[in-house]
Amino acid sequence: MRLIQGNEACALGALHAGCTYYAGYPITPASEIMEQMARMLPARHGVFVQMEDEIAALAAVIGASWAGAKAMTATSGPGFSLMQENLGYAAMTETPCVVVDSQRMGPSTGLPTLPSQGDVMQARWGSHGDRPGVTLTASSVGQVYEVTVAAFNISERYRVPVVLLLDAVVSHMREGVELPDLPVVTRQAPADPAAFLPFGGTDFMPLGAGKPIVVTGLAHAASGLPRATDGANAARMLQRVVDRIDAAGEEILRTRALALEDAEVGIIAYGISARPARGAVELLRAEGIRAGLLELETIWPLPEQAIRDLAARTRLLLVPEMNLGQLVLAIRATVEGRTPVLALNRVDGQVFPPAEIAAAIRQAVAEVRVPVEPAFREVQHAAHG
């Protein structure tokens, strides 16, 4: 058992996963990840570079990944905004890499030391154009470690940039944890290097390994050569990478269930908000309300089946988020009105106390007697109002 900080767990998870390259730029509340890497990587003959800004940080990470390194960077909202163009480049070029965003309250400089969950939509849609988006979250220090390893594994297996959303509380929180020896995935070398097509599958060959390889953010053929005016090819290539993630299933769609077996009301939470949600489940169960929690470790792609299954057997769902209602939009679209989906939001940099979530459920249970369409609309409206 070791007492470690969330950001330290992230760095340790990255090293366990085989990360040998870190490029970054300092920002609260993510800086400790960078400082840990600066301390730990050189002795392991890994590379640590402090870049001139976050744009350069992700650019260097992508360059290093194409040199064959498992590479990562970490930032917070303002830096994550700057990274969006290169995040799209990483998606377009199917580059394995991990980007950590420890969220702080925005917009703009906002509340730099206080937590938020405001970057949920940015993680999925912040870069222009469509792309596959894999985004993981964590609510405890132990989970930060596990999810960081998972982020690298997914990124390596599916050749996709993976975003890990932490927040100021999870990043700075310390808990006593055991660090498990988790399996590690590394990108696969091509079976036949001579016939290797850099954008034909999920196998990978770095630059400078004996075969000239072309990498471009322009739409390209499987060979890597640009096809900048061939729309049909571009559509095929985009669909190919999006389908790869959609078809992946279990390894990507990570969820945790608490007391869901007999739940009549469900809380769907992720990141730090899952912690008070756990407390709320205990409070509600103590007073006879059968509440349960579906914690989403993966928010993108949204674990749609798990959410639909839960919607089918609960009277209502509550989604507490430290933003003005982001993931709830996608959850409502998934639930398609099968059950009311209420939003509980705050943007004051404070984590929900468990009692606040419990009270929202208690009130909703009193109001939503029969989940029929008119009542559903009213409740939705009230939740927004």
Place this chain on the structure above:
Amino acid sequence: MPRMGEELRQYLREELMPGVWCPGCGHGNVLRGVVTALDRLHRKMDQVVCVGGIGCAGRSPFYLNSSAMHTTHGRALAYATGLKTARPDLTVLVTMGDGDAAAIGGNHFIHACRRNIDLTAIVYNNGTYGMTGGQQAPTTPAGMRSTTTPLGSIEPPFDISELARAAGASYVARTTTFDFEELPQYIAEAIAHPGFAVVEVLTQCPTYFGRLNHLGDPATMLDYERDLTFPIEPMTREQVAGQLPVGRFRRDVRPEYTRRYAELCDRAAAAAAAADGATDDEPLPRRDCALPRDPYEVRFSGEGGQGVILAGVLLADAAGSEGRQVVHTQSYGPEARGGACKSEVILSSREIPFPEVEQPDAVICLSPEAMRRYTGLRPGGIRIVEERACLGNTPADGDIVLPLIRTAVEAGGELAVNVVALGALAGITGLVSREALEAALRRRLKPELLPLNQRALAAGWGVGR
């Protein structure tokens, strides 16, 4: 212009030719310089990576038969930095236009110069944005026309070579597509140079810059380049006022980044190997005595610089080492020193669902502002207040007011007030054993700070009792 030799064709990716460059464009001349240089240096193309930005010049990687990274606008040097630091053995060329290098990528450009990383940056300077239709660039000479300066530019241009020199590039040369011999020579020198090398090449854009400024056909534009420039050596003609110097401006040997980094790794690995012998403390017995309340919530509060966060970390570390479930959180403002901050620990015999303190069972106040800002105490809880925190505040009934700062000063320094407070809390409540706290001090503090803090812990323990 002579035909390119057959022997140089092996360096080209001819399947992508003709490419995006217009007839008469000077970029092909620059590319000829690159392949001639690679040929002279006998570089193996599978060990060469050409990284390009966005724009006409940024397309160069496609036409070289090496590995290619065609990146985002302005960022080529940052991508190349990633490649080169991860694979220092590769020859990495970076091709950029003037807008790519000096406008959108200006920050990366100066920092790459400063770092002195072994990259060869070739800046194709045609004084305009060609691909987007002839707009003003940061290099457009004052008075010249572009599609965004139809009446002539009123901005002074960047001198890219001067910029590179000032920012610390260790090799800097400027030439033109007119200078047929110098162009491949400087590029070859730059590639061979062990450090960050910049070759700025003035190149003609007959389609936009030339047409908008009535500079004539491509051949006439080469004459324009000749007349615009003044060779610093050999001096074969008189310098005319306003002419740009061309030539090799700098070739210094300075410590190169990837080599310095490799040395740093060796030092770090040696230090890690030396420290490997240090052993961990013996595990402590589980502390089975019940907590006063379970879970038990503790809040340390004070101002930045008082070690409030460390106090919480030490308590959590010590209690965790005795088998308790623990979680530590912290809250602070932007101030590294001053301001109010708090550090909170929850101790429990079981898993802790919610990590933040809601109603503390124990509160430590070390500063007046913290005493005012962080209120709330569970009924039956205890509050330990530093005597000076009462300045302007009225202690509540039941507050334990202690001379924590004075005790720290007597123990050897005010800096240790956090550990005095921690000792006092543990002495009063019995949350953790003294052995566990001492072991936590050993784990968390630099050896030179240990004696002071050990004295502070003992003194705090005494004050608390």
